[in-house]
Amino acid sequence: MYYRDKNELDYLAFASRSTISLLDEFNSLLTIKPSYDMSPKEIEFLKIRHQTFIRHQYFEGKVDFMQRMPYQSIKDFYEILNSNDTNWLAEKKRLAYAISCSEGCWNPGISTQHLLLSSSRVNDPSGKSYRRFPLEDFDLMVDTNERLTEFLEHEHDNFIFRYKKNHSVQLTVSLDLYEMLYYIKNGFSPSLSDLRGRFIELQVFKNLLASETYTEVIVTNNEKSYYKISLDRKTMQLIVDSLKKEEE
Secondary structure, X not given: OOOOOOOHHHEOOOOOOOOOOHHHHHHHOOOOOOHHHOOHHHHHHHHHHHXXXXXXXXXXXXXXXXXXXOOOOHHHHHHHHHOOOOOHHHXXXXXXXHHHHHOOOOOHHHOOOEEEEEOOOOOOOOOEEEEEEEHHHEEEEEOOOHHHHOOOOOOOXXXXXXXXXXXXXXXXXXXXXXXXXXXXXXXXXOOHHHHHOOHHHHHHHHHHHHOOOOOXXXXXXXXXXXXXXXXXXXXXXXXXXXXXXXXX
16 A cells, blocks of 8 residues: 555645645655665655654544444454344354354364364364264353443443353453454464453363363364264263364
8 A cells, every 4th residue: 555656635635734745745654665776864854754654544544433443343243242143043143153263273164053162271283073063052241230221321332142041151342352253263363461351251161161070072183084982871882973063
């Protein structure tokens, strides 16, 4: 964006501004030159011009104001909380897939109807195993906090992802956590500071959910072929089957 001509139609206009045009100055100083042909002073001036243009583009560029927000997912988050026709099933699938990604399972085919948790915290190069929880066992709802809204003006700022079989197993999804899950779903790997901060509540939720009783495990050695190991409660025997497509 910096290395192309700037057009006044792409920026906000201010009647009280002096006649000096910043865009003309940007265009007049625009040069494409490799850094090895530039002196240290020229490189320093180029960095200053870059910073100036970034600030100018941020505050005066004609873009959707949501794009100026530090949160890339704030628009989706706001619509989930405030829309009257939110598709909660679709949002539940998106959230479950992001949590599954945080557990190392990036295959959307096996987390369409399920939330997956890694059954081991040990990195095993020979294979991976996951516990599987059906999405129908979870609720997703706005945290209305009716007692607070009875006395104060209040804007919904989170929603609840809760396990139906044990209501103490629930995750409060704030904007910060939603943003991190948004990045994880797109390939981001949390840093140590993330693990100590926003990630803690998610980790507590996963630990509580992992302590629930389960009767099947999904295993794979190549992230392509998946097998289900389940317990037959009648015979108390383990059954190994390939994961069928209709279950994905």
